Amino acid sequence: MSHTEIKTYMQSVGIAARKSSRVLARAGSALKNNALLAIAASIDGARIELLAANSLDMDRGRENGLDDALLDRLELNAERIDGMIEGLKQVAALQDPVGEITDMGYRPSGIQLGQMRVPLGVIGIIYESRPNVTIDAASLCLKSGNATILRGGSEAINSNQAIAGCIASGLASAGLPEDAVQVVNTTDRAAVGELITMTDYVDVIVPRGGKSLIERVSAEARVPVIKHLDGNCHVYIDDCADLKKAVAIADNAKTHRYGVCNAMESLLIAESVAAKVLPELAKIYTEKGVEMRGCEKACAILSAITKASEHDWSEEYLAPILSIKIVSGIDQAIEHINHYSSQHTESIVTEDFNRGRRFIVEVDSSSVIINASTRFADGFEYGLGAEIGISTDKIHARGPVGLEGLTSQKWVVFGDGQIRQ
């Protein structure tokens, strides 16, 4: 397709999305849930077609030399299809946030004022490789009453189109417009450029993928973006910490899973307890194969710790590597975190009331935790049921973004003829 053709195509996708968003906005919970379950049934009935489409993508991926990690993310199998179906059922079971009216009360003028939770409208999702994101994202957007435009990676185009077919037939059988969820049918990058600038037809963009994708989308978008950049998470072991809790939390936060955004990447320890707690922790890390890079004071305590560079303090390793800094106390810990953190999730281990209180007030991150592992910061653990991502932005939605983050609130006024004096 030429650039003009892509522009025309994307505009038509946008117009159809806007139109179906009006239908979704007034669709009741039962109708949306029926559609989610119909999509699940449609997926279940199309297992053979889905695996066949996916094997085309896998073959081409191997030809194009995709590495094993990418091929693994691209692959669909019976278990992953089960997961997609289970996910749809779970989203159908979630409470629908749309339509809730809060704080309805009278004003001196006699008008009655409240706020109604409403869908955002049209949500554009830009994502890479994993085809199950097509279902995850579509189901959350559908449940929250939004039309969706999905733009997956070129490596998954056959899988995504096959899933799109199941979604369309599920929507149709429930009586909702098929283009309530559209999967962009071109892999041309110009389609992304159109999607993120069609302010008339798209209300918000959620990019899901690597940092370079998200930075590019954010830089070029004219549509608002809900984004997740780094997860450079910290644990601070205060001098008033229960050291047993501290060891368990610092172990879990680092080693429970390495490649996740809520893993601890940097450990801060108050100077007065460092000589006691660091050797105990280092023993665990060494056994588990975690490389330790520390400040000079940390290196002086243990020879197993190599010298950290300035760059280490900002790094999201997503790997068995940990940076360790000995700090004088809570002031320096908070200052370090607010300077180097990516504002995702930070935890303090302390038994002291005032230090815990200061930490949650003064640390400027989307999740602030006292005496628990950073690994809790996700939509399932927070009870959101599912998440479209974890926002490191400050406006609109901060931290794990579930159904509510895909909605807005409008003001509702009831009167009986009031005019302004």
Added chain:
Amino acid sequence: MSHTEIKTYMQSVGIAARKSSRVLARAGSALKNNALLAIAASIDGARIELLAANSLDMDRGRENGLDDALLDRLELNAERIDGMIEGLKQVAALQDPVGEITDMGYRPSGIQLGQMRVPLGVIGIIYESRPNVTIDAASLCLKSGNATILRGGSEAINSNQAIAGCIASGLASAGLPEDAVQVVNTTDRAAVGELITMTDYVDVIVPRGGKSLIERVSAEARVPVIKHLDGNCHVYIDDCADLKKAVAIADNAKTHRYGVCNAMESLLIAESVAAKVLPELAKIYTEKGVEMRGCEKACAILSAITKASEHDWSEEYLAPILSIKIVSGIDQAIEHINHYSSQHTESIVTEDFNRGRRFIVEVDSSSVIINASTRFADGFEYGLGAEIGISTDKIHARGPVGLEGLTSQKWVVFGDGQIRQ
């Protein structure tokens, strides 16, 4: 200043703002209120200096040929200084939203989870002519715990700098950092370009002014923008309307004030009641000098109505002009509004439950009203105490934006050693 010097200067402003935002974030309500009252006292004690600075701006404005409306907006006088002082006292009296923790509850893992309302951090305000915006904006940002960078119009530079002096001395006397509120000291446009792209130091931009300013800021900003574009507000008189209420509301919404964003610009009337209600309304509009532009059906009812062009349906007149369309009923009314409206405020006049309900659900605007004038859509009438603007965006803050719109929520987790299984 050269472009490099401006960049360096703006970076230093940003760094100072970020630093003082940490102090403001942990400042209690009493401290912030003391600062607001100290600023009020400082303004009160500097009346002569403020008027002298303003007369420099007024003289230069006259030399540069500013029109009377702009000169009027630029002018400070005793009454307007009283207004600034009163505004500061009112903001001091508002409830502080910062620190509120909501929905604190236990999760199955044993962690206790809630959300804490926190300042956004650093807010950049870009505005034109009216120097009292300096105080309005600074006071709301200060009360909500945010540091502020203010960039006023070049025509008001002396007035704004004089007000900035009062703010700084008020902050200092209350024991808060003087650079918690900074007024940019250069009128070079490049300073705006820096301000709206310093994502490390600025969390949100609020442009206040004409449409061209707001469009330019939105187009070039990398920092999120809370913006107010048009107010093309509609009143729809349904065939089930109480026509007495309808006439009162359609009169008030159009003629109470012409130059405001929540004035009605377009009137929709159900066909079956048009012949009855339109002549009565037209009589009022004609007496008040309101020009009427209508669809063919409206023109057929009354010769005083001239033919509207397609452009009229999208126009925010901010003047005694009204477009009038006869629609077949509520379906066409909702469709017309969702197509042409700027998503600011729309009102339906009806006695019918289902139509009222459909209107508030299906009309995609920041305020939806049943049986009251569109003129109620503002921060004072909604009880927000004051407003930084009326957002026509859908994400973060929609409609009148008060203190809460200048805050965010972070997740707070309390544990006693929980780790992820």
